Amino acid sequence: MKKRAHFILSGCLALVFIYAGFIKIMGTSSFYEDVRAYHLLPDEWAWIWAHFLPWLEIVTGSALLATPARLASSLILSLLLLLFTSALLSAWIRGFNIECGCLGEGGSPSNYTWYLSRDAVMLLVSLYLFRSAFTQRATAPSSPNL
Amino acid sequence: MVWQRQIKYTFILVAISAIPALAQLFYCGFFPPVDIPFGIRVEEAQKLQTPIVWVDARPEDAFQRAHITGALNLNQTNWDQALPRLFEAYAPGRSIIVYCSPDCSESEEIASRIRNLGFDQVLVLEGGYDAWKEANPNL
Numbered sequence: 467m468k469k470r471a472h473f474i475l476s477g478c479l480a481l482v483f484i485y486a487g488f489i490k491i492m493g494t495s496s497f498y499e500d501v502r503a504y505h506l507l508p509d510e511w512a513w514i515w516a517h518f519l520p521w522l523e524i525v526t527g528s529a530l531l532a533t534p535a536r537l538a539s540s541l542i543l544s545l546l547l548l549l550f551t552s553a554l555l556s557a558w559i560r561g562f563n564i565e566c567g568c569l570g571e572g573g574s575p576s577n578y579t580w581y582l583s584r585d586a587v588m589l590l591v592s593l594y595l596f597r598s599a600f601t602q603r604a605t606a607p608s609s610p611n612l
Numbered sequence: 613m614v615w616q617r618q619i620k621y622t623f624i625l626v627a628i629s630a631i632p633a634l635a636q637l638f639y640c641g642f643f644p645p646v647d648i649p650f651g652i653r654v655e656e657a658q659k660l661q662t663p664i665v666w667v668d669a670r671p672e673d674a675f676q677r678a679h680i681t682g683a684l685n686l687n688q689t690n691w692d693q694a695l696p697r698l699f700e701a702y703a704p705g706r707s708i709i710v711y712c713s714p715d716c717s718e719s720e721e722i723a724s725r726i727r728n729l730g731f732d733q734v735l736v737l738e739g740g741y742d743a744w745k746e747a748n749p750n751l
Contacts, residue, residue, distance in 0.1 A: 494636070495728060498644065503721075513644035517636050522629040529625055538621035563688055 472598060475591050476530050483527030486569050490520035500567025504557050537603060540596035547589040554581050652735040654747040657709055665701045669712040669722040680744055687718060711737035
């Protein structure tokens, strides 16, 4: 039962990140504008980030489905989600009306409550996956491919 | 040992992501496209020979109170709903001039978004609506 829940959660989170990555690659210029709107990075770094993040999401999302790299990928995803949540909170506090740039939705005014709740749920899932991968390794230290 | 392997995996995942990203940057350029503000003063706007499509990037309530005659209200909030009206109002050879309040940056952001749609003659009114009102108190 636990294994099945684990499998479903990994699959869902991986799909969300792979989808988010593809959407951003399809509209890199638009995603660059979204990153700029946060006013957290200089334009040059926002440009590089807008090209790097989608691939990181796809690669890490895919790696979440591969057992040997599950711990590393769930750690990266947790860190990314923490980063997204902090960026959204900072934009909200500064009163920006921006597009999230998360899953390709555009045009609507910032719905920070929805964005943050969604990120919080995904963060909880990725932390759960990280913890369970970590526990699996701790209980079976001799097995390299758990 | 386990942690060493996981750190290695983390670096590998980041490196694998960096390869296509670098290829994409190599193709698109390592620096972002320069976003020229294309500012225009009121007196210059009034002398323009080409017909103008005015875009008011202020919030709807400010637009309802007063706006340049013929302007359409297009801002970040109503972008999806109002964008078709811009396509209707635009014709080749027309200039699009975006304005907002004097101290806001919305007009530059909207002008940038409109330019990204492929419109080439997109300008930002310097001084915004207040500058226009000052120069044209009777309009």
